[in-house]
Amino acid sequence: MNLTDRREVKGLLDRYGLAPKKGRGQNFLANATVVNDIASLCGDGDRCVIEIGPGVGAMTAELCKMYKKVLAIEVDTDLIPLLSEALREYDNLEIMEADAMKVDFTALVREKFPGEKVSVCANLPYYITSPVIMRLLDSSEVFDSIVVMIQKEVADRLCSQPGSADFGAITLAVTYKAEVEKCFSVSAGNFIPPPKVTSSVIKMNIREEPPVSPKSVENMFALIRAAFAQRRKTFSNAVRAVSSKYSKEDIENALISLGLPADVRGEKLGLCEYAALSDILPL
Known part of the structure:
Protein backbone atom coordinates (compact mmCIF):
# COMPACT_ATOMS: atom_id res chain seq x y z
CA MET A 1 0.00 0.00 0.00
CA ASN A 2 1.29 3.42 -0.99
CA LEU A 3 0.44 5.67 1.94
CA THR A 4 1.45 8.84 0.10
CA ASP A 5 -0.93 8.14 -2.81
CA ARG A 6 -3.96 10.38 -2.35
CA ARG A 7 -6.39 7.94 -3.93
CA GLU A 8 -5.19 5.03 -1.80
CA VAL A 9 -5.26 7.11 1.36
CA LYS A 10 -8.81 8.27 0.62
CA GLY A 11 -9.86 4.68 -0.02
CA ALA A 32 6.83 10.50 -0.92
CA THR A 33 9.90 12.70 -1.46
CA VAL A 34 9.11 14.90 1.53
CA VAL A 35 8.40 11.84 3.69
CA ASN A 36 11.77 10.34 2.76
CA ASP A 37 13.61 13.62 3.37
CA ILE A 38 12.12 14.01 6.84
CA ALA A 39 12.69 10.39 7.85
CA SER A 40 16.33 10.60 6.74
CA LEU A 41 17.01 13.43 9.19
CA CYS A 42 16.72 11.13 12.21
CA GLY A 43 20.28 9.88 11.71
CA ASP A 44 22.07 6.62 10.99
CA GLY A 45 20.13 3.39 10.71
CA ASP A 46 21.51 1.98 13.94
CA ARG A 47 18.91 3.66 16.13
CA CYS A 48 15.31 3.51 17.27
CA VAL A 49 12.70 6.17 16.55
CA ILE A 50 9.65 7.38 18.45
CA GLU A 51 7.11 8.87 16.09
CA ILE A 52 4.45 11.21 17.44
CA GLY A 53 1.31 11.55 15.36
CA PRO A 54 1.64 8.86 12.66
CA GLY A 55 -1.66 9.80 11.01
CA VAL A 56 -2.32 7.18 8.32
CA GLY A 57 1.25 5.86 8.54
CA ALA A 58 3.10 7.35 5.57
CA MET A 59 6.06 8.51 7.66
CA THR A 60 5.82 5.45 9.90
CA ALA A 61 6.36 3.11 6.96
CA GLU A 62 9.45 5.02 5.85
CA LEU A 63 10.87 5.06 9.37
CA CYS A 64 10.36 1.28 9.65
CA LYS A 65 12.39 0.80 6.46
CA MET A 66 15.25 2.98 7.70
CA TYR A 67 15.62 2.24 11.43
CA LYS A 68 15.89 -0.68 13.85
CA LYS A 69 12.67 -0.16 15.76
CA VAL A 70 9.82 2.34 15.60
CA LEU A 71 7.32 3.21 18.31
CA ALA A 72 4.40 5.20 16.88
CA ILE A 73 2.33 7.17 19.40
CA GLU A 74 -1.20 8.04 18.24
CA VAL A 75 -3.82 9.75 20.39
CA ASP A 76 -6.75 9.17 17.98
CA THR A 77 -8.40 5.87 18.91
CA ASP A 78 -10.12 5.69 15.51
CA LEU A 79 -6.80 5.56 13.65
CA ILE A 80 -5.36 2.59 15.58
CA PRO A 81 -7.13 -0.17 13.56
CA LEU A 82 -6.32 1.65 10.31
CA LEU A 83 -2.64 1.88 11.23
CA SER A 84 -2.55 -1.77 12.26
CA GLU A 85 -3.82 -2.77 8.82
CA ALA A 86 -1.80 -0.30 6.75
CA LEU A 87 1.49 -1.15 8.51
CA ARG A 88 1.02 -4.87 9.22
CA GLU A 89 4.06 -5.84 7.14
CA TYR A 90 6.52 -4.16 9.52
CA ASP A 91 7.60 -6.39 12.39
CA ASN A 92 9.87 -3.68 13.86
CA LEU A 93 6.88 -1.45 14.64
CA GLU A 94 4.87 -0.97 17.82
CA ILE A 95 1.77 1.23 17.77
CA MET A 96 0.91 2.85 21.08
CA GLU A 97 -2.37 4.63 21.76
CA ALA A 98 -1.46 7.54 24.02
CA ASP A 99 -1.49 11.30 24.39
CA ALA A 100 2.04 12.64 23.89
CA MET A 101 1.26 15.40 26.39
CA LYS A 102 0.85 12.76 29.10
CA VAL A 103 3.68 10.39 28.19
CA ASP A 104 6.71 10.10 30.48
CA PHE A 105 9.27 9.92 27.67
CA THR A 106 12.22 9.22 29.95
CA ALA A 107 10.51 6.17 31.44
CA LEU A 108 9.19 5.08 28.03
CA VAL A 109 12.61 5.12 26.36
CA ARG A 110 14.24 3.29 29.25
CA GLU A 111 11.54 0.61 29.08
CA LYS A 112 11.31 0.16 25.31
CA PHE A 113 14.81 1.00 24.09
CA PRO A 114 17.35 0.38 26.88
CA GLY A 115 20.89 1.14 25.73
CA GLU A 116 19.77 2.26 22.27
CA LYS A 117 20.25 5.55 20.42
CA VAL A 118 16.83 7.14 20.11
CA SER A 119 15.44 9.96 17.98
CA VAL A 120 12.00 11.52 17.80
CA CYS A 121 10.16 12.25 14.56
CA ALA A 122 6.89 14.17 14.72
CA ASN A 123 4.36 16.00 12.58
CA LEU A 124 2.85 18.08 15.35
CA PRO A 125 -0.62 19.63 15.26
CA TYR A 126 -0.03 23.34 15.36
CA TYR A 127 -2.11 23.93 18.48
CA ILE A 128 0.14 21.74 20.69
CA THR A 129 3.52 22.40 19.06
CA SER A 130 5.24 24.31 21.87
CA PRO A 131 3.97 22.17 24.78
CA VAL A 132 5.03 18.92 23.08
CA ILE A 133 8.47 20.28 22.16
CA MET A 134 9.09 21.44 25.72
CA ARG A 135 7.88 18.10 27.10
CA LEU A 136 10.31 16.28 24.82
CA LEU A 137 13.16 18.57 25.85
CA ASP A 138 12.37 17.86 29.49
CA SER A 139 13.41 14.27 28.64
CA SER A 140 16.29 15.31 26.40
CA GLU A 141 18.76 13.08 28.22
CA VAL A 142 17.27 10.00 26.51
CA PHE A 143 17.25 11.42 22.95
CA ASP A 144 19.95 12.13 20.37
CA SER A 145 17.78 14.33 18.20
CA ILE A 146 14.23 15.56 17.66
CA VAL A 147 12.91 16.11 14.14
CA VAL A 148 9.60 17.94 13.91
CA MET A 149 7.42 19.44 11.23
CA ILE A 150 5.71 22.55 12.59
CA GLN A 151 4.15 25.80 11.45
CA LYS A 152 6.74 27.92 9.64
CA GLU A 153 6.29 30.91 11.95
CA VAL A 154 7.03 28.72 14.98
CA ALA A 155 10.12 27.31 13.27
CA ASP A 156 11.25 30.88 12.58
CA ARG A 157 10.82 31.66 16.27
CA LEU A 158 12.83 28.64 17.43
CA CYS A 159 15.68 29.43 15.03
CA SER A 160 15.74 33.20 15.57
CA GLN A 161 18.54 35.36 16.95
CA PRO A 162 18.49 37.98 19.74
CA GLY A 163 17.06 41.27 18.56
CA SER A 164 14.80 39.80 15.89
CA ALA A 165 11.02 40.10 16.05
CA ASP A 166 10.67 36.31 16.28
CA PHE A 167 13.06 35.92 19.22
CA GLY A 168 11.37 34.91 22.47
CA ALA A 169 11.51 32.98 25.72
CA ILE A 170 10.87 29.67 23.94
CA THR A 171 13.88 30.34 21.67
CA LEU A 172 16.11 30.52 24.72
CA ALA A 173 14.52 27.49 26.37
CA VAL A 174 15.10 25.34 23.29
CA THR A 175 18.61 26.72 22.74
CA TYR A 176 19.56 25.73 26.28
CA LYS A 177 18.83 22.06 25.48
CA ALA A 178 19.57 21.74 21.76
CA GLU A 179 21.20 23.14 18.65
CA VAL A 180 18.33 23.97 16.31
CA GLU A 181 18.55 23.71 12.54
CA LYS A 182 15.83 24.72 10.09
CA CYS A 183 15.96 22.09 7.35
CA PHE A 184 13.32 22.95 4.75
CA SER A 185 9.76 24.19 4.27
CA VAL A 186 6.78 22.14 3.11
CA SER A 187 3.96 23.86 1.23
CA ALA A 188 0.31 23.26 2.03
CA GLY A 189 -0.33 21.32 -1.18
CA ASN A 190 1.68 18.36 0.14
CA PHE A 191 -1.01 17.49 2.71
CA ILE A 192 -4.46 15.93 2.86
CA PRO A 193 -6.28 18.25 3.45
CA PRO A 194 -4.06 21.28 2.77
CA PRO A 195 -3.52 23.38 5.94
CA LYS A 196 -3.88 27.15 5.79
CA VAL A 197 -0.20 27.68 6.63
CA THR A 198 3.23 26.68 5.36
CA SER A 199 5.10 24.10 7.43
CA SER A 200 8.81 23.85 8.19
CA VAL A 201 10.92 20.92 9.29
CA ILE A 202 13.46 21.55 12.03
CA LYS A 203 16.00 19.29 13.68
CA MET A 204 17.05 19.73 17.29
CA ASN A 205 20.38 18.05 18.04
CA ILE A 206 20.43 17.48 21.78
CA ARG A 207 23.42 19.02 23.54
CA GLU A 208 25.63 16.83 25.69
CA GLU A 209 26.14 19.83 27.97
CA PRO A 210 24.21 23.13 28.17
CA PRO A 211 25.99 26.10 26.56
CA VAL A 212 25.86 28.10 29.82
CA SER A 213 26.26 27.19 33.51
CA PRO A 214 24.47 29.72 35.71
CA LYS A 215 24.46 29.20 39.47
CA SER A 216 20.71 28.59 39.20
CA VAL A 217 19.05 27.49 35.97
CA GLU A 218 15.67 28.16 37.58
CA ASN A 219 16.64 31.76 38.33
CA MET A 220 17.96 32.28 34.80
CA PHE A 221 14.63 31.22 33.32
CA ALA A 222 12.74 33.30 35.86
CA LEU A 223 14.61 36.35 34.52
CA ILE A 224 13.88 35.27 30.95
CA ARG A 225 10.16 34.90 31.68
CA ALA A 226 10.10 38.29 33.36
CA ALA A 227 11.86 39.98 30.45
CA PHE A 228 9.54 38.53 27.80
CA ALA A 229 6.34 38.96 29.80
CA GLN A 230 6.63 42.64 28.81
CA ARG A 231 9.05 42.53 25.92
CA ARG A 232 8.55 46.15 24.89
CA LYS A 233 9.84 47.34 28.25
CA THR A 234 13.50 47.68 29.12
CA PHE A 235 14.99 44.70 30.93
CA SER A 236 15.23 46.67 34.19
CA ASN A 237 11.58 47.74 34.09
CA ALA A 238 10.37 44.26 33.13
CA VAL A 239 12.23 42.66 36.04
CA ARG A 240 10.99 45.28 38.50
CA ALA A 241 7.43 44.54 37.33
CA VAL A 242 7.69 41.02 38.77
CA SER A 243 10.06 41.60 41.69
CA SER A 244 10.63 44.48 44.10
CA LYS A 245 13.88 42.95 45.34
CA TYR A 246 16.05 45.30 43.26
CA SER A 247 15.89 48.97 42.44
CA LYS A 248 16.07 50.15 38.87
CA GLU A 249 19.59 51.37 39.60
CA ASP A 250 20.63 47.92 40.91
CA ILE A 251 19.47 46.23 37.71
CA GLU A 252 21.00 48.86 35.44
CA ASN A 253 24.32 48.58 37.29
CA ALA A 254 24.25 44.82 36.74
CA LEU A 255 23.76 45.39 33.01
CA ILE A 256 26.54 47.98 32.84
CA SER A 257 28.92 45.67 34.70
CA LEU A 258 28.50 43.20 31.83
CA GLY A 259 29.12 45.86 29.19
CA LEU A 260 25.43 46.09 28.28
CA PRO A 261 23.37 49.27 27.84
CA ALA A 262 21.39 50.25 30.94
CA ASP A 263 18.23 50.61 28.83
CA VAL A 264 18.55 47.34 26.87
CA ARG A 265 15.42 45.30 26.25
CA GLY A 266 15.29 41.62 27.15
CA GLU A 267 14.70 40.67 23.51
CA LYS A 268 18.23 41.88 22.71
CA LEU A 269 19.91 39.50 25.19
CA GLY A 270 21.15 36.00 24.46
CA LEU A 271 21.55 32.98 26.70
CA CYS A 272 25.07 33.99 27.82
CA GLU A 273 23.86 37.41 28.96
CA TYR A 274 20.91 35.92 30.84
CA ALA A 275 23.18 33.39 32.57
CA ALA A 276 25.55 36.16 33.69
CA LEU A 277 22.69 38.40 34.85
CA SER A 278 21.16 35.50 36.72
CA ASP A 279 24.27 35.15 38.85
CA ILE A 280 24.17 38.85 39.74
CA LEU A 281 20.40 39.15 40.21
CA PRO A 282 18.95 36.15 42.05
CA LEU A 283 15.20 36.71 42.36
Whole structure:
Protein backbone atom coordinates (compact mmCIF):
# COMPACT_ATOMS: atom_id res chain seq x y z
CA MET A 1 0.00 0.00 0.00
CA ASN A 2 1.29 3.42 -0.99
CA LEU A 3 0.44 5.67 1.94
CA THR A 4 1.45 8.84 0.10
CA ASP A 5 -0.93 8.14 -2.81
CA ARG A 6 -3.96 10.38 -2.35
CA ARG A 7 -6.39 7.94 -3.93
CA GLU A 8 -5.19 5.03 -1.80
CA VAL A 9 -5.26 7.11 1.36
CA LYS A 10 -8.81 8.27 0.62
CA GLY A 11 -9.86 4.68 -0.02
CA LEU A 12 -8.26 3.57 3.25
CA LEU A 13 -10.00 6.31 5.21
CA ASP A 14 -13.34 5.57 3.54
CA ARG A 15 -13.04 1.89 4.40
CA TYR A 16 -12.85 2.81 8.08
CA GLY A 17 -15.44 5.57 7.80
CA LEU A 18 -12.88 8.22 8.68
CA ALA A 19 -11.85 11.66 7.51
CA PRO A 20 -9.13 14.03 8.76
CA LYS A 21 -10.31 15.66 11.99
CA LYS A 22 -9.92 19.41 12.05
CA GLY A 23 -10.24 19.46 15.83
CA ARG A 24 -7.14 17.27 16.13
CA GLY A 25 -5.20 19.27 13.55
CA GLN A 26 -4.96 16.25 11.22
CA ASN A 27 -3.23 17.02 7.92
CA PHE A 28 -1.75 13.86 6.40
CA LEU A 29 1.49 14.22 4.47
CA ALA A 30 1.07 12.93 0.90
CA ASN A 31 4.42 13.44 -0.82
CA ALA A 32 6.83 10.50 -0.92
CA THR A 33 9.90 12.70 -1.46
CA VAL A 34 9.11 14.90 1.53
CA VAL A 35 8.40 11.84 3.69
CA ASN A 36 11.77 10.34 2.76
CA ASP A 37 13.61 13.62 3.37
CA ILE A 38 12.12 14.01 6.84
CA ALA A 39 12.69 10.39 7.85
CA SER A 40 16.33 10.60 6.74
CA LEU A 41 17.01 13.43 9.19
CA CYS A 42 16.72 11.13 12.21
CA GLY A 43 20.28 9.88 11.71
CA ASP A 44 22.07 6.62 10.99
CA GLY A 45 20.13 3.39 10.71
CA ASP A 46 21.51 1.98 13.94
CA ARG A 47 18.91 3.66 16.13
CA CYS A 48 15.31 3.51 17.27
CA VAL A 49 12.70 6.17 16.55
CA ILE A 50 9.65 7.38 18.45
CA GLU A 51 7.11 8.87 16.09
CA ILE A 52 4.45 11.21 17.44
CA GLY A 53 1.31 11.55 15.36
CA PRO A 54 1.64 8.86 12.66
CA GLY A 55 -1.66 9.80 11.01
CA VAL A 56 -2.32 7.18 8.32
CA GLY A 57 1.25 5.86 8.54
CA ALA A 58 3.10 7.35 5.57
CA MET A 59 6.06 8.51 7.66
CA THR A 60 5.82 5.45 9.90
CA ALA A 61 6.36 3.11 6.96
CA GLU A 62 9.45 5.02 5.85
CA LEU A 63 10.87 5.06 9.37
CA CYS A 64 10.36 1.28 9.65
CA LYS A 65 12.39 0.80 6.46
CA MET A 66 15.25 2.98 7.70
CA TYR A 67 15.62 2.24 11.43
CA LYS A 68 15.89 -0.68 13.85
CA LYS A 69 12.67 -0.16 15.76
CA VAL A 70 9.82 2.34 15.60
CA LEU A 71 7.32 3.21 18.31
CA ALA A 72 4.40 5.20 16.88
CA ILE A 73 2.33 7.17 19.40
CA GLU A 74 -1.20 8.04 18.24
CA VAL A 75 -3.82 9.75 20.39
CA ASP A 76 -6.75 9.17 17.98
CA THR A 77 -8.40 5.87 18.91
CA ASP A 78 -10.12 5.69 15.51
CA LEU A 79 -6.80 5.56 13.65
CA ILE A 80 -5.36 2.59 15.58
CA PRO A 81 -7.13 -0.17 13.56
CA LEU A 82 -6.32 1.65 10.31
CA LEU A 83 -2.64 1.88 11.23
CA SER A 84 -2.55 -1.77 12.26
CA GLU A 85 -3.82 -2.77 8.82
CA ALA A 86 -1.80 -0.30 6.75
CA LEU A 87 1.49 -1.15 8.51
CA ARG A 88 1.02 -4.87 9.22
CA GLU A 89 4.06 -5.84 7.14
CA TYR A 90 6.52 -4.16 9.52
CA ASP A 91 7.60 -6.39 12.39
CA ASN A 92 9.87 -3.68 13.86
CA LEU A 93 6.88 -1.45 14.64
CA GLU A 94 4.87 -0.97 17.82
CA ILE A 95 1.77 1.23 17.77
CA MET A 96 0.91 2.85 21.08
CA GLU A 97 -2.37 4.63 21.76
CA ALA A 98 -1.46 7.54 24.02
CA ASP A 99 -1.49 11.30 24.39
CA ALA A 100 2.04 12.64 23.89
CA MET A 101 1.26 15.40 26.39
CA LYS A 102 0.85 12.76 29.10
CA VAL A 103 3.68 10.39 28.19
CA ASP A 104 6.71 10.10 30.48
CA PHE A 105 9.27 9.92 27.67
CA THR A 106 12.22 9.22 29.95
CA ALA A 107 10.51 6.17 31.44
CA LEU A 108 9.19 5.08 28.03
CA VAL A 109 12.61 5.12 26.36
CA ARG A 110 14.24 3.29 29.25
CA GLU A 111 11.54 0.61 29.08
CA LYS A 112 11.31 0.16 25.31
CA PHE A 113 14.81 1.00 24.09
CA PRO A 114 17.35 0.38 26.88
CA GLY A 115 20.89 1.14 25.73
CA GLU A 116 19.77 2.26 22.27
CA LYS A 117 20.25 5.55 20.42
CA VAL A 118 16.83 7.14 20.11
CA SER A 119 15.44 9.96 17.98
CA VAL A 120 12.00 11.52 17.80
CA CYS A 121 10.16 12.25 14.56
CA ALA A 122 6.89 14.17 14.72
CA ASN A 123 4.36 16.00 12.58
CA LEU A 124 2.85 18.08 15.35
CA PRO A 125 -0.62 19.63 15.26
CA TYR A 126 -0.03 23.34 15.36
CA TYR A 127 -2.11 23.93 18.48
CA ILE A 128 0.14 21.74 20.69
CA THR A 129 3.52 22.40 19.06
CA SER A 130 5.24 24.31 21.87
CA PRO A 131 3.97 22.17 24.78
CA VAL A 132 5.03 18.92 23.08
CA ILE A 133 8.47 20.28 22.16
CA MET A 134 9.09 21.44 25.72
CA ARG A 135 7.88 18.10 27.10
CA LEU A 136 10.31 16.28 24.82
CA LEU A 137 13.16 18.57 25.85
CA ASP A 138 12.37 17.86 29.49
CA SER A 139 13.41 14.27 28.64
CA SER A 140 16.29 15.31 26.40
CA GLU A 141 18.76 13.08 28.22
CA VAL A 142 17.27 10.00 26.51
CA PHE A 143 17.25 11.42 22.95
CA ASP A 144 19.95 12.13 20.37
CA SER A 145 17.78 14.33 18.20
CA ILE A 146 14.23 15.56 17.66
CA VAL A 147 12.91 16.11 14.14
CA VAL A 148 9.60 17.94 13.91
CA MET A 149 7.42 19.44 11.23
CA ILE A 150 5.71 22.55 12.59
CA GLN A 151 4.15 25.80 11.45
CA LYS A 152 6.74 27.92 9.64
CA GLU A 153 6.29 30.91 11.95
CA VAL A 154 7.03 28.72 14.98
CA ALA A 155 10.12 27.31 13.27
CA ASP A 156 11.25 30.88 12.58
CA ARG A 157 10.82 31.66 16.27
CA LEU A 158 12.83 28.64 17.43
CA CYS A 159 15.68 29.43 15.03
CA SER A 160 15.74 33.20 15.57
CA GLN A 161 18.54 35.36 16.95
CA PRO A 162 18.49 37.98 19.74
CA GLY A 163 17.06 41.27 18.56
CA SER A 164 14.80 39.80 15.89
CA ALA A 165 11.02 40.10 16.05
CA ASP A 166 10.67 36.31 16.28
CA PHE A 167 13.06 35.92 19.22
CA GLY A 168 11.37 34.91 22.47
CA ALA A 169 11.51 32.98 25.72
CA ILE A 170 10.87 29.67 23.94
CA THR A 171 13.88 30.34 21.67
CA LEU A 172 16.11 30.52 24.72
CA ALA A 173 14.52 27.49 26.37
CA VAL A 174 15.10 25.34 23.29
CA THR A 175 18.61 26.72 22.74
CA TYR A 176 19.56 25.73 26.28
CA LYS A 177 18.83 22.06 25.48
CA ALA A 178 19.57 21.74 21.76
CA GLU A 179 21.20 23.14 18.65
CA VAL A 180 18.33 23.97 16.31
CA GLU A 181 18.55 23.71 12.54
CA LYS A 182 15.83 24.72 10.09
CA CYS A 183 15.96 22.09 7.35
CA PHE A 184 13.32 22.95 4.75
CA SER A 185 9.76 24.19 4.27
CA VAL A 186 6.78 22.14 3.11
CA SER A 187 3.96 23.86 1.23
CA ALA A 188 0.31 23.26 2.03
CA GLY A 189 -0.33 21.32 -1.18
CA ASN A 190 1.68 18.36 0.14
CA PHE A 191 -1.01 17.49 2.71
CA ILE A 192 -4.46 15.93 2.86
CA PRO A 193 -6.28 18.25 3.45
CA PRO A 194 -4.06 21.28 2.77
CA PRO A 195 -3.52 23.38 5.94
CA LYS A 196 -3.88 27.15 5.79
CA VAL A 197 -0.20 27.68 6.63
CA THR A 198 3.23 26.68 5.36
CA SER A 199 5.10 24.10 7.43
CA SER A 200 8.81 23.85 8.19
CA VAL A 201 10.92 20.92 9.29
CA ILE A 202 13.46 21.55 12.03
CA LYS A 203 16.00 19.29 13.68
CA MET A 204 17.05 19.73 17.29
CA ASN A 205 20.38 18.05 18.04
CA ILE A 206 20.43 17.48 21.78
CA ARG A 207 23.42 19.02 23.54
CA GLU A 208 25.63 16.83 25.69
CA GLU A 209 26.14 19.83 27.97
CA PRO A 210 24.21 23.13 28.17
CA PRO A 211 25.99 26.10 26.56
CA VAL A 212 25.86 28.10 29.82
CA SER A 213 26.26 27.19 33.51
CA PRO A 214 24.47 29.72 35.71
CA LYS A 215 24.46 29.20 39.47
CA SER A 216 20.71 28.59 39.20
CA VAL A 217 19.05 27.49 35.97
CA GLU A 218 15.67 28.16 37.58
CA ASN A 219 16.64 31.76 38.33
CA MET A 220 17.96 32.28 34.80
CA PHE A 221 14.63 31.22 33.32
CA ALA A 222 12.74 33.30 35.86
CA LEU A 223 14.61 36.35 34.52
CA ILE A 224 13.88 35.27 30.95
CA ARG A 225 10.16 34.90 31.68
CA ALA A 226 10.10 38.29 33.36
CA ALA A 227 11.86 39.98 30.45
CA PHE A 228 9.54 38.53 27.80
CA ALA A 229 6.34 38.96 29.80
CA GLN A 230 6.63 42.64 28.81
CA ARG A 231 9.05 42.53 25.92
CA ARG A 232 8.55 46.15 24.89
CA LYS A 233 9.84 47.34 28.25
CA THR A 234 13.50 47.68 29.12
CA PHE A 235 14.99 44.70 30.93
CA SER A 236 15.23 46.67 34.19
CA ASN A 237 11.58 47.74 34.09
CA ALA A 238 10.37 44.26 33.13
CA VAL A 239 12.23 42.66 36.04
CA ARG A 240 10.99 45.28 38.50
CA ALA A 241 7.43 44.54 37.33
CA VAL A 242 7.69 41.02 38.77
CA SER A 243 10.06 41.60 41.69
CA SER A 244 10.63 44.48 44.10
CA LYS A 245 13.88 42.95 45.34
CA TYR A 246 16.05 45.30 43.26
CA SER A 247 15.89 48.97 42.44
CA LYS A 248 16.07 50.15 38.87
CA GLU A 249 19.59 51.37 39.60
CA ASP A 250 20.63 47.92 40.91
CA ILE A 251 19.47 46.23 37.71
CA GLU A 252 21.00 48.86 35.44
CA ASN A 253 24.32 48.58 37.29
CA ALA A 254 24.25 44.82 36.74
CA LEU A 255 23.76 45.39 33.01
CA ILE A 256 26.54 47.98 32.84
CA SER A 257 28.92 45.67 34.70
CA LEU A 258 28.50 43.20 31.83
CA GLY A 259 29.12 45.86 29.19
CA LEU A 260 25.43 46.09 28.28
CA PRO A 261 23.37 49.27 27.84
CA ALA A 262 21.39 50.25 30.94
CA ASP A 263 18.23 50.61 28.83
CA VAL A 264 18.55 47.34 26.87
CA ARG A 265 15.42 45.30 26.25
CA GLY A 266 15.29 41.62 27.15
CA GLU A 267 14.70 40.67 23.51
CA LYS A 268 18.23 41.88 22.71
CA LEU A 269 19.91 39.50 25.19
CA GLY A 270 21.15 36.00 24.46
CA LEU A 271 21.55 32.98 26.70
CA CYS A 272 25.07 33.99 27.82
CA GLU A 273 23.86 37.41 28.96
CA TYR A 274 20.91 35.92 30.84
CA ALA A 275 23.18 33.39 32.57
CA ALA A 276 25.55 36.16 33.69
CA LEU A 277 22.69 38.40 34.85
CA SER A 278 21.16 35.50 36.72
CA ASP A 279 24.27 35.15 38.85
CA ILE A 280 24.17 38.85 39.74
CA LEU A 281 20.40 39.15 40.21
CA PRO A 282 18.95 36.15 42.05
CA LEU A 283 15.20 36.71 42.36
